[in-house]
Amino acid sequence: MEYRNVGSSDLSVSHVCLGTMTWGEQNTEAEAHEQLDYAWDQGVNCMDTAEMYAVPTRPETQGSTERYVGSWLKTRRRDEVIIFGKVSGPSPQVWIPTGRTPPQPEAITRIDAASIRGAIEGSLQRLGTDYMDLVELHWPERYIGTLFGANAYVRSREQADVISFEAQVEALWQMQKEGKIRHWGLSNETTYGVCQFHEAARRMGGPLPVSIQNDFSLTDRTFETELAEACAPRHLDIGFLVYGALSGGTLTGKYHDGTDQRARHKLWPDFQPRYHAERTRQAAENYAAIAGRHGLTPTELALAWVYAREYVTSTIIGATTMDQLKACIAAKDVVLPQSALEEIEQEHLRCPNPNKGTISPRFIEDLRKGL
Secondary structure: OEEEEOOOOEEEEEEEEEEEOEEEOOOOOHHHHHHHHHHHHHOOOOOEEEOOOOOOOOOOOOHHHHHHHHHHHHOOOHHHEEEEEEEOOEEOOOOOOOOOOOOOOOOOOOHHHHHHHHHHHHHHHHHHHOOOEEEEEOOOOOOOOOHHHHHOOHHHHHHOOOOHHHHHHHHHHHHHHHOOEEEEEEEOOOOHHHHHHHHHHHHHHHOOOOOOEOOEOEEEEEOOOOOHHHHHOOOOOOOEEEOOHHHHHHHHOOOOOOOOOOOOOHHHHOOOOOHHHHHHHHHHHEEEEEEEEHHOOOOOOOOOHHHHOOOOOOOOOOOOOOOHHHHHHHHHHOOHHHHHHHHHHHHHHHOOOOOOOOOHHHHHHHHHOOO
């Protein structure tokens, strides 16, 4: 296992990170603990959580993931575990504030100072710890044109009422001064947002963002252009934490023959449509064929490619079975031959970023009505 610092921070994390979002929905508490024990035995030292998990988010299960982590934490030394948490951005999931500390009335989620404090303190209570090592803003307070599969900025969707970058930085800085978080970062952000947050923090003399957690895989390589430049060590020095490296499981090939009836997109066909749209499925089949020609599984090809990117700090993997988890971690030792890398580039040029432009119009309208 390799260990890398997250941007300009002192957090040294394993380059494979354990994702948790299925715990409480598709996984039991005992299964969550089994995954954690195995991952830590393999050298993993960081996990990714969020106040809204498990997903798909429901009032009955929201917060269960962090409670499962909290019961496992009692069996470990706190300094052996690096926890990434997240504060929800604007959303019509009005039950999320009721799980904050102190409980707040149902409302559209925002990223103002009270919400940041309530979200972090609620997470800490469920986790049973005094601090989180890193807290990220789960998605932006403002409208952006690339959220969850969207692919174009539309001016008519801009919002007039948006919490300022400075106010969000100040609230996170206060949490850091109180010792409730060690570092802060961003998620599902754009190059503009990263630069604005960094400049606001620098100008105010506050803590700088150290991470960004964005979608990235063979079917969504949008990070590797302007964002990769902005986050590079010689520029803003922001660590890249990858999620979606298997495109919601589509890149494993398990949806090709339809045999896995317990898979996420079989259970919830309207959830995360970007990962199982027709263009994404077709690209996944093509990448699976490349893997087969080189004696690899589709999972090995997809993860080995992400693990080897120079701009990736750590890759968040998620699993619902132990076999899946073992395969994801084992892929860290796979080295792709040059011929496979060339075929990957050819496929990418043929159909670049098929996940993008697949967002549900209903999702956009729900967000607009909620705000």
